[in-house]
Structures are given as C-alpha cells and as structure tokens.
Amino acid sequence: MAGKIRVLVAKAGLDGHDRGAKVVASAMRDAGFEVIYTGLHQTPEMIVQAAIQEDVDAVALSILSGAHMTLFPRVLALMREKGIGDVLLTGGGIIPKEDMASLKQAGVGQLFGPGTPTTAIIDYIRGASE
Amino acid sequence: MSLVENGAPGADALLDEVYGARPPAPRVGITGPPGAGKSTLVAEMALLLRRQGRRLGVIAVDPTSPYTGGAILGDRVRMSELSTDPGVFIRSMATRGSLGGLAARTEELCELLSAWGSDLTLIETVGVGQSELDVAQAADTTVVVLTPESGDAIQSLKAGLMEIADIFVVNKADHAGADQLAAGIRSALGLRAPAAWRPPIVKTIATERQGIEELNEAIEKHRAHLGDPGVSEGLRREKIRARLKNAVRERLLEGAWERKGLGALLDRAADQVLHGTISPYRAARDLIERMTDHGERSPN
Ligand SMILES: Nc1nc2c(ncn2[C@@H]2O[C@H](COP(=O)(O)OP(=O)(O)OP(=O)(O)O)[C@@H](O)[C@H]2O)c(=O)[nH]1
C-alpha cells in the first residue's frame, strides 16, 4: 500500500510573515500531500529534528530574509549528519539564479523563486518521491 | 513509523517485536473543539513534565480533507519550545478517514513511542467527529478541553464528548464566561449516573501557564484510580478487547481490498448502482460475500 507523501514546510530565518508558506502548504494539501507545518523562525536544528520525527519525504523551506546561502547549507549538513541526507531538501524565496545554481551544486534540490506556480513545486516533489 | 502508519509489509513484524519490550507508557488523550488551545496546553504540560525528568511522546492528530486526501498538520507551531528537546518525540498524524482505523494506527504509534522510551504519551485530537471517540479508545485518560467561547456549544455537544471525558479543562479562563461554563459542565455531569470516578473540572490559561500543574495532578489522580485493582482489571480488559477488535477489523479489511480483483468488482458494482440496476445495499452485500468466499483460497 503506497503511503502518503509527507512534506515538512518551514519558515527559516528572521523574516516575519508566512503568507507565502501557507499558500504553498494549502496547495500541497489540495494535491493530496500530508503537510507538517511548523511555523515561523525555525532554526536548522528544529527543522531537522522535526523532519526526523515526522519521517518526511521532503523538506520545503521558505526563506525571504536573504539568509539562504547560510541556511540551506546548514540544514543540508545537519540532515546528513543525522542520517536523513537522502530526504529531499527544496524550497523557495527571493533567491538569485546564481545562488540557486551553487546551492544545487552543494546538493540542495531545486529552488523556486517568487511567483512560481505552486504546481511546479508540487510536481517536483511528487516526481522526486517516486 | 511510516511503515506502520501505511500498514506496509514488515509493519506487523516490527509491532510484534516492540510489543512488551518496555512497559507501555500511559496515554493521555486531549480533545476539544478547534482552537480551544489543545496544542498550547500539550506544550505546557510537556514542558512541566520534562522538568520532572520524564520522557514524552506526543501524537498530534488533524483531519484529512475528505476531498483531496491531503492534510495540513499544524500543531507543531505551538510546540516550538519542545522541538529540539531529545526527550520529546512529536509525531503529527492525519486521520486519513478510515473507519476505526484511526484508533488502530494511534495504538500502534503509541506502542512505537513506548519502545522509543516514552514515559507518557500525549495525544491531541480535534473534537469534530468520530476521531475523538477513536482516540479516547486508545487513551487511558481522556481530557476534554472547552473554552468560554464554546459555551453555547455545550448544549449541542454530542453526548459522546461528555461521556468520554475523564477530566474537563476550561481553558482560556482569562475570557469572560469561564465560571458559567464550569457550572454548566458540573450540572451536565450531575445528570449522569453516579460512578466511581467523578471527572474534575480544571481551569487553565494555557498561554500564561496557569493551571497546568493542577491538570497534570488531575491526570495522575486518574491514573491512580485506574491502577486501583478493583477498577483496573475490568477496564483494562475492556480496552484490550476494543483494541483487538480494531486490529482485526483493519487487517481484515486491508487484506480483503488488496486481494486481486476486488477493486475491479467495486468499480463494476459502482457502475451498476450508478445506472440504477441494483441498490447500494445489495451491492455492498454482494461485495462482502465475494470478499468472504475468496478469503480462504487466496494465495496471500
Ligand atoms: N486568551 C487565551 N488564549 C489562548 C489560551 N490558550 C490558547 N490560546 C490561544 O488560542 C489559539 C489556539 O490555540 P491552539 O493551542 O493552537 O489551539 P488548538 O486547540 O490546538 O487548535 P487546533 O489544533 O487548530 O484545533 C492560539 O492563538 C493560542 O495562543 C488561553 O488560555 N487564553
């Protein structure tokens, strides 16, 4: 019996609103995913601990604060250290193309810029978890 | 855990192995209307229990959308303070809408949490339907959380919610109407037949950490009551009986659906009902018949 796709949606960093993350979370629910939503100001430690306990297929981070070049690598390193390096790490935010490319180089999954249709990230996660 | 939740191959072997590996952690269900403050309470109760050195499992249940099969599990938002504590294991769970299946899956996750080392497992569920009754079945102690806002809802509270409560919490006691609510509960309880356990009513302000100690004490008292040899044997037997019934139902149904051909039979029956050839009840009886005689001979 196939399980549901479980995705952790978290806001990392200091920026203070989560409208975008909530829109993505609702779209994922509508696509049949089980979305674990953890809210604002999550540290890498909180995110990785939740990802382990919740047994997710993917971690989707929303980062608008500009700290993506430190946060994504930090989360990825912790995931590897804690033995869940095989779980997809993806996300979105205001991230310049060249940063996306270098994060991808480092092993982070595809990242999505503002205004990307939610279907793009949903299709990507679904494709990756099959 | 996902293995078990999905009923995947290997799940039963895992459950057999962990069962009885450690004494089962007591289970406390926390239920009540949406937004009553259940997650905030769970977080505060957990923080207090952690300070007393106990390891905790938390299961937070939210409804699956019946239309899309998806769910947003948002209870962790209020549990941030616990989220890096290695002595707390939080698992969110969607109801997935299976009949009685929720109780079975909750049981199973509780068993895994006991094996992990939980001394106590808190189970949060939204009281909006069947799910809180299922969860009450899995819990040793059930706490029903109401707020002054749910005051007029109390009349319409299904008898079920009154029946399952071992402890009542009046949360948001900082809002007007808390005393009236408590009085309302008290008089509703007065209508019940006298019993060995009378559910206490605890007032709390979860956001200000008020009443949490009293709540944990009330839970301890209820546990002591359950431990009373006169009560416990019969109650425990009753719980185990219900647990077995759920486990059997889940396994029977899953097995039956998965056997080859039943999906196709279901499609055909749906077409027949759709075109008015037969009634749904007749179709259901036929399907059950097919399930049961295919049962013995099927290779798996
Ligand atoms: N004034 C007041 N607000 C409270 C109290 N307890 C919780 N809240 C607030 O009530 C809101 C809902 O709290 P939650 O803990 O998420 O409630 P819940 O019952 O878990 O909600 P669901 O899981 O969505 O059903 C939050 O904004 C809390 O801050 C309280 O004692 N007093």
Ligand SMILES: [Mg+2]
């Ligand atoms: Mg909640």
